[in-house]
Amino acid sequence: MEKKDENEYITVKKGENFSEWYSQVLLKSGFIDHSEVSGCLVFRPSAYGTWQIVMDAVDKEFKEDGVEDTYFPLLIPERFLRKEQEHLEGFSPEVAWVTHTGDSKLEERLAIRPTSETIMYVSFAKWIRSWRDLPIRYNQWNNVLRWEFKHPVPFIRSREFLWNEGHSVFATKEEAIKERDSILNIYEKVLREYLALPGIVGKKTDKEKFAGAVETYSIEHIMPDGWAIQGPDHHFDGQNFSKAFGIKFLDKSGNSDYGWQTTYAISTRELGTMVATHGDDKGLVIPPKVAYIQAVIVPIYKKGNEAAVNDYAREVYKSLKGHCRIKLDDREGYTPGYKFNDWEMKGIPIRIEIGAREMESKSVVVVRRDTGQKKEVKMEHLVKSIGSEFEEMQESMYRKAEGFLKSHIHEAKDYDDFKNIIKEKGGIIHAPWCGSRECEDKVKEETSAKITNIPIKQGKPSGKCIYCGKKAEFMANFARSY
Amino acid sequence: MEKKDENEYITVKKGENFSEWYSQVLLKSGFIDHSEVSGCLVFRPSAYGTWQIVMDAVDKEFKEDGVEDTYFPLLIPERFLRKEQEHLEGFSPEVAWVTHTGDSKLEERLAIRPTSETIMYVSFAKWIRSWRDLPIRYNQWNNVLRWEFKHPVPFIRSREFLWNEGHSVFATKEEAIKERDSILNIYEKVLREYLALPGIVGKKTDKEKFAGAVETYSIEHIMPDGWAIQGPDHHFDGQNFSKAFGIKFLDKSGNSDYGWQTTYAISTRELGTMVATHGDDKGLVIPPKVAYIQAVIVPIYKKGNEAAVNDYAREVYKSLKGHCRIKLDDREGYTPGYKFNDWEMKGIPIRIEIGAREMESKSVVVVRRDTGQKKEVKMEHLVKSIGSEFEEMQESMYRKAEGFLKSHIHEAKDYDDFKNIIKEKGGIIHAPWCGSRECEDKVKEETSAKITNIPIKQGKPSGKCIYCGKKAEFMANFARSY
Numbered sequence: 001m002e003k004k005d006e007n008e009y010i011t012v013k014k015g016e017n018f019s020e021w022y023s024q025v026l027l028k029s030g031f032i033d034h035s036e037v038s039g040c041l042v043f044r045p046s047a048y049g050t051w052q053i054v055m056d057a058v059d060k061e062f063k064e065d066g067v068e069d070t071y072f073p074l075l076i077p078e079r080f081l082r083k084e085q086e087h088l089e090g091f092s093p094e095v096a097w098v099t100h101t102g103d104s105k106l107e108e109r110l111a112i113r114p115t116s117e118t119i120m121y122v123s124f125a126k127w128i129r130s131w132r133d134l135p136i137r138y139n140q141w142n143n144v145l146r147w148e149f150k151h152p153v154p155f156i157r158s159r160e161f162l163w164n165e166g167h168s169v170f171a172t173k174e175e176a177i178k179e180r181d182s183i184l185n186i187y188e189k190v191l192r193e194y195l196a197l198p199g200i201v202g203k204k205t206d207k208e209k210f211a212g213a214v215e216t217y218s219i220e221h222i223m224p225d226g227w228a229i230q231g232p233d234h235h236f237d238g239q240n241f242s243k244a245f246g247i248k249f250l251d252k253s254g255n256s257d258y259g260w261q262t263t264y265a266i267s268t269r270e271l272g273t274m275v276a277t278h279g280d281d282k283g284l285v286i287p288p289k290v291a292y293i294q295a296v297i298v299p300i301y302k303k304g305n306e307a308a309v310n311d312y313a314r315e316v317y318k319s320l321k322g323h324c325r326i327k328l329d330d331r332e333g334y335t336p337g338y339k340f341n342d343w344e345m346k347g348i349p350i351r352i353e354i355g356a357r358e359m360e361s362k363s364v365v366v367v368r369r370d371t372g373q374k375k376e377v378k379m380e381h382l383v384k385s386i387g388s389e390f391e392e393m394q395e396s397m398y399r400k401a402e403g404f405l406k407s408h409i410h411e412a413k414d415y416d417d418f419k420n421i422i423k424e425k426g427g428i429i430h431a432p433w434c435g436s437r438e439c440e441d442k443v444k445e446e447t448s449a450k451i452t453n454i455p456i457k458q459g460k461p462s463g464k465c466i467y468c469g470k471k472a473e474f475m476a477n478f479a480r481s482y
Numbered sequence: 483m484e485k486k487d488e489n490e491y492i493t494v495k496k497g498e499n500f501s502e503w504y505s506q507v508l509l510k511s512g513f514i515d516h517s518e519v520s521g522c523l524v525f526r527p528s529a530y531g532t533w534q535i536v537m538d539a540v541d542k543e544f545k546e547d548g549v550e551d552t553y554f555p556l557l558i559p560e561r562f563l564r565k566e567q568e569h570l571e572g573f574s575p576e577v578a579w580v581t582h583t584g585d586s587k588l589e590e591r592l593a594i595r596p597t598s599e600t601i602m603y604v605s606f607a608k609w610i611r612s613w614r615d616l617p618i619r620y621n622q623w624n625n626v627l628r629w630e631f632k633h634p635v636p637f638i639r640s641r642e643f644l645w646n647e648g649h650s651v652f653a654t655k656e657e658a659i660k661e662r663d664s665i666l667n668i669y670e671k672v673l674r675e676y677l678a679l680p681g682i683v684g685k686k687t688d689k690e691k692f693a694g695a696v697e698t699y700s701i702e703h704i705m706p707d708g709w710a711i712q713g714p715d716h717h718f719d720g721q722n723f724s725k726a727f728g729i730k731f732l733d734k735s736g737n738s739d740y741g742w743q744t745t746y747a748i749s750t751r752e753l754g755t756m757v758a759t760h761g762d763d764k765g766l767v768i769p770p771k772v773a774y775i776q777a778v779i780v781p782i783y784k785k786g787n788e789a790a791v792n793d794y795a796r797e798v799y800k801s802l803k804g805h806c807r808i809k810l811d812d813r814e815g816y817t818p819g820y821k822f823n824d825w826e827m828k829g830i831p832i833r834i835e836i837g838a839r840e841m842e843s844k845s846v847v848v849v850r851r852d853t854g855q856k857k858e859v860k861m862e863h864l865v866k867s868i869g870s871e872f873e874e875m876q877e878s879m880y881r882k883a884e885g886f887l888k889s890h891i892h893e894a895k896d897y898d899d900f901k902n903i904i905k906e907k908g909g910i911i912h913a914p915w916c917g918s919r920e921c922e923d924k925v926k927e928e929t930s931a932k933i934t935n936i937p938i939k940q941g942k943p944s945g946k947c948i949y950c951g952k953k954a955e956f957m958a959n960f961a962r963s964y
Contacts, residue, residue: 033605033608033609035554035555035601035604035605036559036562036604037555037557037558037559037592040555040556040557041553041555042552042553042554042555042605043552043553043554044552045550045551045552045620047553048551048552048553048622049550049551051553052551068527068531068774069527069530069531069534070524070525070526070527070530071523071524071525071529071530071533071644072517072524072525073517073519073522073523073524073642074522074594074625074627074642075519075522075578075627075642076519077518077519080518092584093584093585094583094584095583095584096557096580096582096583096592097580097581097582097583098578098579098580098581098594099579099580099581099582100578100579100581100591101576101577101578101579101629102574102575102576102577102629103575109582110519110578112556112580112594119517122517122518123515123517123524126515127515132813132814132815132816138527140530142625143556143624143625145556145557147583147584160555160556160557162553292550331614332614333614334614
């Protein structure tokens, strides 16, 4: 019988050394592997399977909202990137350049897309003539490359990642701004219902907004170590790009105007947030709705009953197939204990144990990954019961994550208290801010905390700026952030 | 009212100038656009929507067959590509090289994947230890880049294309070979049931097989101009790569062996074959199952009844929504005639016309894109009727394409006849072949016809080699091929 050797277990506790735990859990569970190109990951079936489910869920909502999927080329001519100055400055240090094909040198360098504004907007400018061609609401699901980080962290700071990039052009500013709510609602819904991740929706400061945008709104999460992490976002670009790329149209009165644009994205970074949020000292815990295997059947043999138990296990398998993503682990040569550990490490939501006793009583034992709770379930109730287990587990994982988030939002009495909280407790400080860049910079410099966003759900700002003491214009969220 | 100007129509006939027709139909229907990087296409919503449906259909079958989806990095270190010699020679002339990131030169050049054998197999070698780790049946849906063609043709000869690449490792040769049937059956089924494309399944010759493979099987189509075009394929790689990459495992008896490997792919090339096969002088004709819009409602107004007709159109829209992918074309300022042409050009399978008369009689007029057939349908039968129209149209499009394929398979009395057929009629010649590379080369040299494949469905070879007159070993299909 195979036994796990020590390096197949996670050797540190999540609460004691989060970053080492995070790295071990991703690798040892077989969720990902590193490649020899630093910052470029191998997504193994569990990771990619989860991403497929997220893509499908978001895509369905997008389509319902009127967004259409497209695919634009991977390679962008250098001159396109040079058309919008802020955008160029934001991305050019991180661009991977193709200079040769086969043995030939290219006449013009080609960038691997770090994002696709520039290549898409050259096309938009060709296609759009009149208000009748608007709105355009195009999206693509693709891979992008940003050679930005010295110390990549899987999913969190990856050089290559997968995402959606939505790009819209509207005839009016109002429509462009209005799109934000529907898109952020879609992201929030999928984060909540699928990845069991709560977040704080708010507006980015000018310092932190996207290169080239007028306004950026984001959803911010909290990590187990008390650092914040940015989730999906939506940018209102005004006419910045449309002017740079000549995206003009004739309105109903025959006047020429530039299009009003937006962009938005959710990326595989969320997989990192999911793993970090829900995992425990035994390994991954994957929310049932995004688990590529939702339940695994482990047969437990006694000498001589292997064939009978296997028959019964196959019967259980058949009764569940089509109702959930189910796997029968009938691998030879592994003990049940080895298999239990293996699937716990991989975070599979439900384990179904089947042995002589269960075979006898026409039942199974159902074990929940998040709580370890065991339950005997009669075969005739199995399909329904498993369905409710998934729902309860999904809901309970979200509630737990939400509780964690809420308990990590602090208020600070004054700037000393602020510095102390950041240093001692971490988390997010919801604090009054005067709105000046100077104060924002100083706080960052002195505490490493930046403004993650200015939550949209807030009353009138009260009190005085946490840094300068002048009248507060906003209640902003400050945190150290990935 | 907007009228189409001439360059919105297709100005050549498919039967008279196929390649110009193909180019016009793709661009004018808004299926694709060119980008400024030659050979790299913009997939607009109809093209990408069709590809999404194909991916979903294939992926579902793959999963059912036990294949798991993954994602491996886009960039491959040059030294990986150098591990397998034939593979390297096959691909290195077409590789796009990343040499710089930001302002820095990389120490080692990175290839944009032309295919992912090399990067995947480095990981496989790490992961596989014993027969218990096998089989591995991994797949990925991604973009690849091959800088190979001087004269790119959209989809048919693209530098960047989208595909699936399946990569398996088995413990035995038999299992590896056996996988071929299930995968080719999946491809054939999706081609038939979704893209309405028939094909000929057969074995490639050694000359034409994949760089690094032992055996390649392909599905071959015929284009309207009588040229053949290769569709999806499956390669049995034997132990070529496993030896080059060190993919070793301990078998049940404790002996070390190299894994037996396969790869397989279907690509966006099929979109080109679909457009070419089904389109007509009015534009695209998209099979209902893969049409991203399956039916479009066009309201026809008389003065004063706009509001009432629009209400009725919305009622029709609501009754169909959820049953098919339906669009209501209530654009202002376009005549019904303009809209009819527009949607015909785009190849939308069904047009639903609604005017005063239909409103009166609680019916609609249903028009099929492929035949132009009109039918009045009562509202209460609409959902069912549209469903049958789709089915009939799908079936009829397949039959038509199959008829075309069959009528383009010829036999040749002798080599003179062979040359004559290739020159005058084109199509495929099913002819006896001795099996020698010399004859294959000579035929190619003298007629431009290559062996597309050796169909698996054939009796014992009869007669003498079409070129040398020696005993035939195979009945091979010869054709000029894209």
